Amino acid sequence: DTAVSQTPKYLVTQMGNDKSIKCEQNLGHDTMYWYKQDSKKFLKIMFSYNNKELIINETVPNRFSPKSPDKAHLNLHINSLELGDSAVYFCASSLETGRGGELFFGEGSRLTVL
């Protein structure tokens, strides 16, 4: 059973479109995250979310929005896609918030914007 699962794993779309990536974790964790990995493999935090609080990296454009229907899910919506949004997006979860807890990652979703 996959602990953190993301769908789709691959997504190819045109500039200007709106797309979503879904993430689910079955670990019972309280906190979920979205990270972006660019073509040079650099990983950057986008959002951290638990059932109380959303923390946004201030450098993330407001075209990106996380939506959490419940504790086990954190979906990523992207509006008006741009070429620079092409990347691998990783969902992650952790049990401990703010205490250096291990992050459990999904397998990533590769987004290609044409």
Added chain:
Amino acid sequence: AQTVTQSQPEMSVQEAETVTLSCTYDTSENNYYLFWYKQPPSRQMILVIRQEAYKQQNATENRFSVNFQKAAKSFSLKISDSQLGDTAMYFCAFSPLYNAGNMLTFGGGTRLMVKP
């Protein structure tokens, strides 16, 4: 703001030998956590080892160990008896002790190739 630097973009090692990956970081915090994550070709990130800065003893996990030098802000990863399955990208990461959101800052990664 914290920064994490991995100065070796790529490294290679012969199977069964030992390799050390470097990581330095910059922070004004006194207490924090440091991590090494592994990303194999399958893409999924996996925790290799974690170090708490207030512990002087270096963390070890089987063939993996760290050399944590707090004053120098250095956190290197040593892989002993390298195996083909160790081939992967390795990322060093930093988290302050009190970190709203538990958001990690990652280094740029080191690509390790283990050769038979």
